[in-house]
Amino acid sequence: MRKPxxxxxxxxxxxxxxGDQAISDFISKNLVFPAIAIEKGIEGTVQVKYxxxxxxxxxxxxxxxxxxxxxxxxxxxVVSLLKFRVPKNPNGxxxxxxxxxxxHFKIPKKTLVPTPPPTESDTHIxxxxxxxxxVFTPTVAKKTEQKSIPIKKSYPIIL
Numbered sequence: 001m002r003k004p005x006x007x008x009x010x011x012x013x014x015x016x017x018x019g020d021q022a023i024s025d026f027i028s029k030n031l032v033f034p035a036i037a038i039e040k041g042i043e044g045t046v047q048v049k050y051x052x053x054x055x056x057x058x059x060x061x062x063x064x065x066x067x068x069x070x071x072x073x074x075x076x077x078v079v080s081l082l083k084f085r086v087p088k089n090p091n092g093x094x095x096x097x098x099x100x101x102x103x104h105f106k107i108p109k110k111t112l113v114p115t116p117p118p119t120e121s122d123t124h125i126x127x128x129x130x131x132x133x134x135v136f137t138p139t140v141a142k143k144t145e146q147k148s149i150p151i152k153k154s155y156p157i158i159l
Contacts, residue, residue: 014052014084014097023082027103030078034070038107042068046075046103054094056084067105075103 016023047065050058058080066072079101089095 011089011093011095012087014056014086014099016082016084023101026082027078030081031103031105032074033105033107034068034074036070037068037105040068041107042071043106044071044104046071046105047100048075048079048103049098049100050079050082052084052086052097052099054086054096056086058082058084059096064100071105075105078103 018025044067045065046063046067049062049064051060053059061076061079063072063076066075086097
């Protein structure tokens with residue numbers, strides 16, 4: 001009776017510590033959405049092909065399908081930060097592995113851009129329209145035993 005033969009891969013592929021979910025988490029933490037792309041309203045997916053050497057470092061990146069030069073540059077930057085674990089291959093083979101990744105750029109719902117305070121060199125102060133809500137609560141004498149009803153009004157205030 002023969003022993004069952006265990007099928008092993010001849011070449012072991014590099015693996016990211018934690019798997020695909022860990023790669024997604026790493027990209028979401030390190031990806032910085034370019035301000036130019038936010039201004040232009042650019043959203044979409046960048047397809048990046050990259051090479052991993054036998055030490056687990058990303059040595060080359062190439063954009064296969066891009067959006068904008070700023071998004072493509074940011075996608076290449078984030079992919080180049082990845083570090084893989086490469087298991088030993090038979091006969092001490094030193095290989096370069098080719099991989100592919102899709103990076104999604106989506107504009108956040110609220111992007112707050114802080115405005116700098118006016119300086120003395122400013123010749124004019126921009127007029128901004130601010131909306132405040134003022135609530136008046138009239139009180140009624142207890143003799144009539146009526147409930148007080150709050151009145152809400154909004155007034156625009158120009159600064």
